[in-house]
Amino acid sequence: xxxxxxxxxxxxxxxxxxxxxxxxxxxxxxxxxxxxxxxxxxxxxxxxxxxxxxxxxxxxxxxxxxxxxxxxxxxxxxxxxxxxxxxxxxxxxxxxxxxxxxxxxxxxxxxxxxxxxxxxxxxxxxxxxxxxxxxxxx
Amino acid sequence: xxxxxxxxxxxxxxxxxxxxxxxxxxxxxxxxxxxxxxxxxxxxxxxxxxxxxxxxxxxxxxxxxxxxxxxxxxxxxxxxxxxxxxxxxxxxxxxxxxxxxxxxxxxxxxxxxxxxxxxxxxxxxx
Numbered sequence: 071x072x073x074x075x076x077x078x079x080x081x082x083x084x085x086x087x088x089x090x091x092x093x094x095x096x097x098x099x100x101x102x103x104x105x106x107x108x109x110x111x112x113x114x115x116x117x118x119x120x121x122x123x124x125x126x127x128x129x130x131x132x133x134x135x136x137x138x139x140x141x142x143x144x145x146x147x148x149x150x151x152x153x154x155x156x157x158x159x160x161x162x163x164x165x166x167x168x169x170x171x172x173x174x175x176x177x178x179x180x181x182x183x184x185x186x187x188x189x190x191x192x193x194x195x196x197x198x199x200x201x202x203x204x205x206x207x208x
Numbered sequence: 209x210x211x212x213x214x215x216x217x218x219x220x221x222x223x224x225x226x227x228x229x230x231x232x233x234x235x236x237x238x239x240x241x242x243x244x245x246x247x248x249x250x251x252x253x254x255x256x257x258x259x260x261x262x263x264x265x266x267x268x269x270x271x272x273x274x275x276x277x278x279x280x281x282x283x284x285x286x287x288x289x290x291x292x293x294x295x296x297x298x299x300x301x302x303x304x305x306x307x308x309x310x311x312x313x314x315x316x317x318x319x320x321x322x323x324x325x326x327x328x329x330x331x332x333x334x
Contacts, residue, residue: 086240155253
């Protein structure tokens with residue numbers, strides 16, 4: 071974790087809303103990042119405690135953006151261009167959600183990322199996502 | 209299902225009936241910040257999704273509301289969302305027996321300059 075968060079500016083990407091949902095760093099590699107959040111009742115979409123998909127979108131968006139940093143080793147200002155999420159199956163309340171985002175291509179202005187989210191077994195995902203980001207210019 | 213839920217309360221989303229449409233509004237707070245000075249993309253995505261649920265709920269005002277489950281959402285981010293009020297509303301493109309298709313739009317001070325749009329499929333469990 072230490073080497074990743076030594077990249078200037080990365081710590082600012084895990085404050086604000088990401089701390090509101092309790093986002094935490096799990097692991098990273100050359101072109102991927104894993105983030106997670108634990109289940110909390112405040113993240114539910116109804117009174118039966120079913121997890122809202124908003125926090126899942128936030129988790130995926132953050133993991134996808136950071137995977138570009140992991141691949142590029144430098145933080146450049148960027149913004150999400152589009153994000154498509156398939157909710158592959160329902161996530162039962164109570165479990166942590168883990169997202170692994172892989173940046174598979176960085177072009178001059180646009181980066182391409184895919185992401186799988188699961189609640190304990192990576193072979194049985196709860197969501198699959200594709201995203202593109204663009205560098206906002208430095 | 210959306211407004212009034214713990215998640216909606218957490219990000220500060222509330223119903224806004226100023227125009228009679230099922231609009232949701234979120235005020236700026238540090239808690240919804242993503243990259244410095246901008247609303248987190250996940251909050252915008254979550255707001256667009258809840259706007260879809262609100263629009264669908266309004267369609268069922270005269271019949272039993274089915275259980276609604278998200279199938280997928282595709283969000284296009286058009287402009288950075290700055291630290292002011294953010295609004296979202298959706299319209300239902302089609303309701304089938306089992307699937308509904310919704311289109312949502314999100315804006316800030318100028319409704320003619322959207323900051324994000326989304327398409328969403330929702331499974332109707334009835």
